Amino acid sequence: MKRIGLDVGGHTITAGVVDFSRSPAKLLRSETVAAPSPRMAEPLVEAAAALVMRFAESGEECFAGMGLPGFVAKDRKTVARLTNYENCDGLALGDAVERRLAERGIRAKAAIENDANCAALGEGMAGEAVGMEDYVVLTLGTGVGAGIVSGGRLVRGAHGMAAECGHMALCGAELTGCGCGGAGHLEEAASADWLERRAKGAGLPADFKSLWQMRAAPEAEAIISPALEALARGIASITVTLDPEAVILSGGMSRADGLAEELAARAQKYLPEPFRPYFTLKTSSLSGEAAVIGAASLFRESL
Numbered sequence: 001m002k003r004i005g006l007d008v009g010g011h012t013i014t015a016g017v018v019d020f021s022r023s024p025a026k027l028l029r030s031e032t033v034a035a036p037s038p039r040m041a042e043p044l045v046e047a048a049a050a051l052v053m054r055f056a057e058s059g060e061e062c063f064a065g066m067g068l069p070g071f072v073a074k075d076r077k078t079v080a081r082l083t084n085y086e087n088c089d090g091l092a093l094g095d096a097v098e099r100r101l102a103e104r105g106i107r108a109k110a111a112i113e114n115d116a117n118c119a120a121l122g123e124g125m126a127g128e129a130v131g132m133e134d135y136v137v138l139t140l141g142t143g144v145g146a147g148i149v150s151g152g153r154l155v156r157g158a159h160g161m162a163a164e165c166g167h168m169a170l171c172g173a174e175l176t177g178c179g180c181g182g183a184g185h186l187e188e189a190a191s192a193d194w195l196e197r198r199a200k201g202a203g204l205p206a207d208f209k210s211l212w213q214m215r216a217a218p219e220a221e222a223i224i225s226p227a228l229e230a231l232a233r234g235i236a237s238i239t240v241t242l243d244p245e246a247v248i249l250s251g252g253m254s255r256a257d258g259l260a261e262e263l264a265a266r267a268q269k270y271l272p273e274p275f276r277p278y279f280t281l282k283t284s285s286l287s288g289e290a291a292v293i294g295a296a297s298l299f300r301e302s303l
């Protein structure tokens, strides 16, 4: 059975075929397309099915695992909330994609999972967390997400929504714009989307890469520094809660030159002294591949 993983982002969707007969697992080929426009349920179903069809042949049986930027219900078929997509609450996305593919002659089994959880699974199989049993992947991009592996198992929680660290209330209640409906959340303080909105409002380049490159300028520093402090508090809070072997940064923002070193330095002051010798902050070397590999690996839990 061909195993296909999809990483659904706010701006792009990447899909690929993963070979799990190798160790570490290997992404054989992949393709990235723009996220559907508008970012709504029906275009999402169509985009996901169309991408699977690029890799699956007619009559072939395949597995399609999808990593989604938001909250996934415990049944791993139903979307609870996608903060960057409209009208997806309660959508049985896995079933909808299976049906769409069946109409086109592809026998597929589909499963969904939070994208950061997929990134955590992928890092464990092919990335920075190979051999680790306790680690956290923090995804920094359109939103802020996390995936926790504790004692060798992905932590899902009582309702399937564990590790939503982007929605930790680390900031004041004056932040009210998070797409989840809660206030004071790390995602609103520090995601690329929010930083770019603030940059645009200040007349600066509205892309994180440019903003990061000009961070020595006071007007850019005034936007970036509070975000780094919020992230550092988040990383320290995750560390004292879980005592991981490593926190691994993933996602587009994580590749900014010097970001991990800057966050590690800022996080140290928030950590209790006994944690400091063990504190390890790494940057993923898989680029965007971890979530695709992790999504494709969901077949193991869907058999």
Ligand SMILES: [Zn+2]
Pocket (backbone or CB within 6 Å): 166, 167, 178, 179, 180, 181, 182, 183, 185, 187
């Ligand atoms: Zn939130």
